[in-house]
Amino acid sequence: MSRPELKNDRFLRALMREPVDVTPVWMMRQAGRYLPEYRAVRESAGGFMDLCTNPELACEVTLQPLERYNLDAAILFSDILTIPDAMGLGLYFETGEGPRFKKTVRTEADVNALPVVDPLKDLTYVVDAVATIRRELNGRVPLIGFSGSPWTLATYMIEGGSSRDFKLAKGMLYNQPEVMHQLLEKLASSVAAYLNAQIEAGAQAVQIFDTWGGALGHAAYETFSLNYMQRIVEQLIPEAEGRPVPVILFTKGGGVWLEKIAATGCHAVGLDWTVDIGQARSRIGDKVALQGNMDPAILRTSAAAIEAEVERILASFGAGCGHVFNLGHGITPDVNPAHAGAFIDAVHTASAQYHRK
Amino acid sequence: MSRPELKNDRFLRALMREPVDVTPVWMMRQAGRYLPEYRAVRESAGGFMDLCTNPELACEVTLQPLERYNLDAAILFSDILTIPDAMGLGLYFETGEGPRFKKTVRTEADVNALPVVDPLKDLTYVVDAVATIRRELNGRVPLIGFSGSPWTLATYMIEGGSSRDFKLAKGMLYNQPEVMHQLLEKLASSVAAYLNAQIEAGAQAVQIFDTWGGALGHAAYETFSLNYMQRIVEQLIPEAEGRPVPVILFTKGGGVWLEKIAATGCHAVGLDWTVDIGQARSRIGDKVALQGNMDPAILRTSAAAIEAEVERILASFGAGCGHVFNLGHGITPDVNPAHAGAFIDAVHTASAQYHRK
Numbered sequence: 001m002s003r004p005e006l007k008n009d010r011f012l013r014a015l016m017r018e019p020v021d022v023t024p025v026w027m028m029r030q031a032g033r034y035l036p037e038y039r040a041v042r043e044s045a046g047g048f049m050d051l052c053t054n055p056e057l058a059c060e061v062t063l064q065p066l067e068r069y070n071l072d073a074a075i076l077f078s079d080i081l082t083i084p085d086a087m088g089l090g091l092y093f094e095t096g097e098g099p100r101f102k103k104t105v106r107t108e109a110d111v112n113a114l115p116v117v118d119p120l121k122d123l124t125y126v127v128d129a130v131a132t133i134r135r136e137l138n139g140r141v142p143l144i145g146f147s148g149s150p151w152t153l154a155t156y157m158i159e160g161g162s163s164r165d166f167k168l169a170k171g172m173l174y175n176q177p178e179v180m181h182q183l184l185e186k187l188a189s190s191v192a193a194y195l196n197a198q199i200e201a202g203a204q205a206v207q208i209f210d211t212w213g214g215a216l217g218h219a220a221y222e223t224f225s226l227n228y229m230q231r232i233v234e235q236l237i238p239e240a241e242g243r244p245v246p247v248i249l250f251t252k253g254g255g256v257w258l259e260k261i262a263a264t265g266c267h268a269v270g271l272d273w274t275v276d277i278g279q280a281r282s283r284i285g286d287k288v289a290l291q292g293n294m295d296p297a298i299l300r301t302s303a304a305a306i307e308a309e310v311e312r313i314l315a316s317f318g319a320g321c322g323h324v325f326n327l328g329h330g331i332t333p334d335v336n337p338a339h340a341g342a343f344i345d346a347v348h349t350a351s352a353q354y355h356r357k
Numbered sequence: 358m359s360r361p362e363l364k365n366d367r368f369l370r371a372l373m374r375e376p377v378d379v380t381p382v383w384m385m386r387q388a389g390r391y392l393p394e395y396r397a398v399r400e401s402a403g404g405f406m407d408l409c410t411n412p413e414l415a416c417e418v419t420l421q422p423l424e425r426y427n428l429d430a431a432i433l434f435s436d437i438l439t440i441p442d443a444m445g446l447g448l449y450f451e452t453g454e455g456p457r458f459k460k461t462v463r464t465e466a467d468v469n470a471l472p473v474v475d476p477l478k479d480l481t482y483v484v485d486a487v488a489t490i491r492r493e494l495n496g497r498v499p500l501i502g503f504s505g506s507p508w509t510l511a512t513y514m515i516e517g518g519s520s521r522d523f524k525l526a527k528g529m530l531y532n533q534p535e536v537m538h539q540l541l542e543k544l545a546s547s548v549a550a551y552l553n554a555q556i557e558a559g560a561q562a563v564q565i566f567d568t569w570g571g572a573l574g575h576a577a578y579e580t581f582s583l584n585y586m587q588r589i590v591e592q593l594i595p596e597a598e599g600r601p602v603p604v605i606l607f608t609k610g611g612g613v614w615l616e617k618i619a620a621t622g623c624h625a626v627g628l629d630w631t632v633d634i635g636q637a638r639s640r641i642g643d644k645v646a647l648q649g650n651m652d653p654a655i656l657r658t659s660a661a662a663i664e665a666e667v668e669r670i671l672a673s674f675g676a677g678c679g680h681v682f683n684l685g686h687g688i689t690p691d692v693n694p695a696h697a698g699a700f701i702d703a704v705h706t707a708s709a710q711y712h713r714k
Binding site: 022074165166167170171174175214216218219220222253255256272275276279295297298300301302305310328332334 | 381384522523524525528531532571573574575576577578610612613614630631632633637652654655657658659662669691
């Protein structure tokens with residue numbers, strides 16, 4: 001398949017720590033409820049999963065923020081819980097309650113009964129969405145594929161939904177570690193296959209979201225979360241279309257473990273806002289790129305406050321290669337779209353000085 | 358007032374980094390719902406605040422865990438939200454919902470209308486509880502006083518209760534920083550007076566709980582949370598009854614900021630379980646003592662698993678002075694009391710080897 005040439009490759013270059021003209025920027029959940037055009041499509045479609053499972057609609061909402069903003073990457077519109085859903089757990093959403101599963105995974109028998117997902121059979125709607133988006137992007141910016149991390153997926157599968165203290169998931173981890181390892185192995189194999197299917201369908205970089213890794217103790221994090229992310233990194237297709245396919249690992253609340261995350265073989269480490277990006281850079285050195293890290297709460301303030309914070313973060317990272325600007329977590333539904341625009345423009349305008357030769 | 362001699366001062370000695378025979382241990386929320394004798398007193402009293410506001414009952418439940426376990430400290434039974442309640446916000450508890458306030462603080466006028474608390478007038482029930490507990494302890498172990506941090510108190514006052522994203526509190530912080538500073542200054546003055554009143558009534562060490570500091574970005578944490586904790590530390594009574602009164606600062610989720618926390622002038626830094634205590638020690642050096650840091654979820658497992666984890670944490674800290682063992686957060690209501698006992702005994706038994714001369 002011949003593809004149109006990539007017109008804006010800042011994002012991919014920054015992930016590989018190559019020189020760029022300005023710092024690239026995208027936002028987690030950039031296709032989302034803060035955009036009225038997203039809400040309109042979602043309402044007409046029925047609901048969130050109706051968007052995810054329809055490649056044309058997933059493509060439409062993926063491209064919406066690119067129409068408004070000078071974003072340097074698109075990210076597949078999907079959910080982190082598609083894999084457990086494909087394993088037969090029955091994902092659904094209750095208003096204001098977040099994701100839920102009809103079936104939970106709590107015993108060794110439950111784990112044994114779970115299939116490893118074959119994305120080309122079980123998640124064709126995602127693979128098709130990636131191919132559709134990639135085609136419609138027509139080389140404007142690169143497309144990011146993604147998945148939840150094995151540990152993060154496991155927490156939802158065991159708890160049956162969101163959790164504050166991960167009582168049941170930690171119960172399995174500490175009381176039946178071998179069962180937890182079986183579950184995480186199945187998930188890691190599924191995630192690796194899933195991300196590779198996305199890469200083959202056209203994803204040019206991938207991100208693993210370890211939303212709940214930060215709830216673990218440092219030893220448990222290494223054994224039960226980071227370990228499985230590393231196995232996935234090792235299994236991913238390293239190059240496609242003559243370029244490396246960079247891998248971003250993002251553990252929310254993982255600021256104390258950056259050195260370990262950087263040592264997995266990933267290309268970039270995602271940072272939440274609790275970390276000073278300059279300190280993160282001096283801790284990790286120039287081993288990997290860094291992605292982040294403005295508190296999304298700042299998008300609720302004013303254009304002036306947003307610009308000041310963007311400038312602070314850029315100055316903290318300093319001159320040189322290897323910074324992808326992002327929020328430390330997803331943009332929230334209550335953000336004024338003009339503030340998202342001020343954020344994106346500020347990154348481009350204020351970063352040029354750090355990239356002069 | 359003449360006081361009986363302290364029979365077990367391991368806890369105070371460890372906080373001052375002096376030699377001890379075994380590592381001292383206590384648990385956050387050690388007087389709590391996991392104990393049937395606590396639930397019995399609470400039910401007969403009416404509710405949680407009925408216990409807090411009755412010095413005799415607060416004393417009774419404070420001493421309950423000492424009857425069961427070889428704990429090395431008692432902690433005042435109270436709530437972190439007594440100060441906002443005394444400011445007139447009307448603290449109440451809804452079943453399963455956590456704390457709530459009848460009035461919130463969201464505008465400059467709201468902040469201006471708040472009084473600074475005089476603990477000797479407005480919180481006599483706490484001061485009386487401290488005096489009563491201290492008398493009834495009769496020198497068995499030291500008594501810990503405590504308060505919420507200004508930022509943590511502010512979040513509840515602004516949001517009206519618990520929050521996931523601190524939307525309103527961060528809104529004030531970023532949009533009206535000067536109003537937030539006024540609020541935090543009032544709270545810092547109140548907390549300092551409150552902790553000093555506890556020290557004068559007999560508290561032999563104090564802990565500031567910064568439960569929600571970890572939700573802030575690193576720059577905001579320094580400016581809006583740590584800064585005010587430091588001001589409190591500077592105002593506290595340094596010595597009482599011929600001994601220093603050690604101050605413990607505990608920011609949950611503060612693992613990336615340990616060096617800064619240790620530089621406030623506090624005597625000890627509380628650690629949650631995301632940090633390796635040996636790494637924390639090598640980062641901070643021997644400037645302050647460390648308190649922590651087992652994941653309370655491990656108390657739900659087995660005596661053998663608890664002992665293994667205690668041994669791992671002790672080995673990570675290594676030989677030498679300055680470790681107070683604790684959980685990384687409060688003990689949860691579903692813990693088997695026998696497991697709490699296994700935890701406490703394991704700390705004493707397994708730590709002796711690290712304290713031999």
